[in-house]
Amino acid sequence: MLRRVTLHQLRLMAALARHMNMTRAAEEMHMTASAFSIQIKQLSESLGLPLHEQAGKRIFLTEAGRAAAAASRDMVDRLDLLGMELAELQGFERGCLRLAMITTARYFATRLIGDFCRDHPKIELVLEVVNRDQILERIRQNLDDLYIMGRPPEEPDVVAIPFIENPLVVLAPAGHPLCAEKRIEPARLDSEAFILREPGSGTRQVTERYFVEHGISPATRMTLGSDETIKQAVAAGLGLAVLSRHVLALDAPSGALRELDVQGFPLMRQWYAVHLAAKKLSPLATAFLTLLKESRERG
Structure with missing residues (x-):
């Protein structure tokens, strides 16, 4: 059959x-x-x-x-890999590169992807932007070549390559009283309402760890699964939030958000390029990893 x-x-x-x-x-x-x-x-x-x-x-x-x-x-995958290997031997590049990344990564990764596509104009690039739970499932199913995320999974067995820092900062709406203060003590946050990412989010876990370590328990105003929605809620004065500084960089011209100078922040994390340890990377995936490593070296 x-x-x-x-x-x-x-x-x-x-x-x-x-x-x-x-x-x-x-x-x-x-x-x-x-x-x-x-x-x-x-x-x-x-x-x-x-x-x-x-x-x-x-x-x-x-x-x-x-x-x-x-x-x-x-x-x-094996046939696609064969096609790319043969194309490479013939002196040109073709084929498909499949990437998946969590939503926050799009604030900086799209520029790197754009650079890569300009350097390799004949390839097809398929990009999935998903939340953490979805990207973990994609890893388990081996659906993509590479994954960009802030906290590599413990299972299954993966290779995780750090390539750029991911500083988490406290964001407030412009005009918030704390915007004018320096070296804000963590205890001052205890009276503020926070807008948090969904349970399981790496950003939320780091935020809650900071609260525990400093003995504070700010009220949770709401829980949202999108950085964009959280930014809009903060700008509307609904609360403070801890998000990647990369998120703030794109909103600088609007002036709607401010980074607070809170002691202990930024909380430094890393962005990782992840792939299954048993996966044989295609020439395109290897080339993209090289680009990420070069970006790390350039700072």
């Missing part, structure tokens, strides 16, 4: 596993949803088992579907 399975079908199965949505997967593969569905059905018939189930508008892979998706990714 496996003799009837085509490489095209495997690519489609890998796309379906990435998106878990028939329409979006079909769009990625430049197909209609009906034609995509027919190919997945034929693959299912060739393997002799259903590959997905549908509950309302949501798609879930069956156990056979997860096995087929993993095998599809392995084979497609």
